[in-house]
Amino acid sequence: xxxxxxxxxxxxxxxFLTLTSLCTIVGVRDSITSLLAGASFYLLDTQNAGAxxxxxxxxxxxxxxxxxxxxxxxxxxxxxxxxAGDFLRW
Numbered sequence: 001x002x003x004x005x006x007x008x009x010x011x012x013x014x015x016f017l018t019l020t021s022l023c024t025i026v027g028v029r030d031s032i033t034s035l036l037a038g039a040s041f042y043l044l045d046t047q048n049a050g051a052x053x054x055x056x057x058x059x060x061x062x063x064x065x066x067x068x069x070x071x072x073x074x075x076x077x078x079x080x081x082x083x084a085g086d087f088l089r090w
Contacts, residue, residue, distance in 0.1 A: 008090045010065060014065050015039065018041070019046045042063065065090045
């Protein structure tokens with residue numbers, strides 16, 4: 001976890017969004033990593049939220065860190081409607 005914190009320079013100014021369940025290793029890793037670094041941690045139920053909701057949460061929450069699979073990340077960054085990619089730094 002310290003490798004993720006150090007390589008991404010996660011700190012208390014960051015807002016971290018995970019799109020995975022806390023019932024998975026990835027979800028646990030994401031939550032503990034962000035909390036250990038002092039970052040704000042956001043959860044989103046992707047089964048009930050669509051791409052527009054993901055964009056809204058990133059934009060309104062000014063999310064700076066999102067670990068996501070490549071297709072979703074590409075859609076977030078390339079979306080001209082949401083401008084969600086403006087806030088993401090990692």
